[in-house]
Amino acid sequence: MITISNLKAGYGKLEILHDISLTFAERQFSAVLGPNGSGKSTLMKAIMNLNTVFGGSIQLRERALIGEPTEAISRLGIAYVPQRENIFDELSVLENLQLGARVLPKDERPTALKELREIFPILGRRGAQQAVTLSGGEHQMLAIAIAWLSKPSIMLLDEPSAGLAPAIATDVFRVLLELREQGITLIVVEQNARRVLQYCDYAFVLREGMLVFQGSAEECLRDEETIKSYLGVH
Numbered sequence: 001m002i003t004i005s006n007l008k009a010g011y012g013k014l015e016i017l018h019d020i021s022l023t024f025a026e027r028q029f030s031a032v033l034g035p036n037g038s039g040k041s042t043l044m045k046a047i048m049n050l051n052t053v054f055g056g057s058i059q060l061r062e063r064a065l066i067g068e069p070t071e072a073i074s075r076l077g078i079a080y081v082p083q084r085e086n087i088f089d090e091l092s093v094l095e096n097l098q099l100g101a102r103v104l105p106k107d108e109r110p111t112a113l114k115e116l117r118e119i120f121p122i123l124g125r126r127g128a129q130q131a132v133t134l135s136g137g138e139h140q141m142l143a144i145a146i147a148w149l150s151k152p153s154i155m156l157l158d159e160p161s162a163g164l165a166p167a168i169a170t171d172v173f174r175v176l177l178e179l180r181e182q183g184i185t186l187i188v189v190e191q192n193a194r195r196v197l198q199y200c201d202y203a204f205v206l207r208e209g210m211l212v213f214q215g216s217a218e219e220c221l222r223d224e225e226t227i228k229s230y231l232g233v234h
């Protein structure tokens with residue numbers, strides 16, 4: 001469980017997130033929604049200590065994360081898949097996966113890579129291919145797979161379905177549901193509210209750096225008018 005209280009964060013001296021308080025529940029699939037520039041990626045970066053925090057607290061269960069090096073936060077079991085530059089383009093798919101597996105003890109790596117091929121079958125067939133040549137969906141699967149290899153208890157995914165055709169986005173969400181079945185807590189930034197609400201348990205809506213709405217997926221779908229007005233979509 002990640003608990004954020006009165007978080008103010010941004011870049012340099014610029015405050016982007018204003019007084020955010022929320023809890024990402026354990027083993028749930030939480031979505032972070034909001035229009036462009038509302039601070040969704042900034043929230044993920046704040047959890048990973050990749051920007052400036054001006055105040056408030058971020059706790060992983062009882063442990064304070066603010067000020068911890070990003071490496072240490074990853075070692076606590078939080079894997080982050082950024083919105084961009086989330087794989088090594090010039091390496092092959094297999095090399096990317098082997099790099100991802102390096103955080104595991106040596107004797108666990110073969111089993112993890114084997115299990116990975118069951119969750120992400122498409123990658124098994126693409127091992128020798130240079131990562132830059134992957135399709136959009138394969139690219140996202142690879143980025144998620146690399147993060148999964150560190151055996152995280154929490155995964156932060158920044159727009160994993162952006163730019164994908166609807167059928168391919170569905171494949172990505174199916175994989176995410178499987179990861180949640182494994183007990184992984186998912187925190188997923190998504191532009192397409194209607195789509196992610198079909199899969200997530202709970203959603204948070206940001207607007208101009210503030211938390212303006214939260215509720216279960218069902219509540220959000222029932223209250224679609226509110227969501228629409230918050231997100232500015234029609």
Ligand SMILES: Nc1ncnc2c1ncn2[C@@H]1O[C@H](COP(=O)(O)OP(=O)(O)OP(=O)(O)O)[C@@H](O)[C@H]1O
Nearest residue numbers: 011014016034035036037038039040041042043191
């Ligand atoms: N490195 C940075 N330096 C300064 N300002 C930044 C930086 N990164 C983002 N911002 C600003 O912070 C605000 C929030 O950006 P953020 O990337 O968190 O939005 P977002 O909700 O993820 O948007 P999108 O849906 O387009 O990805 C924007 O106004 C953006 O210009």
Ligand SMILES: [Mg+2]
Nearest residue numbers: 040041042083
């Ligand atoms: Mg973003």
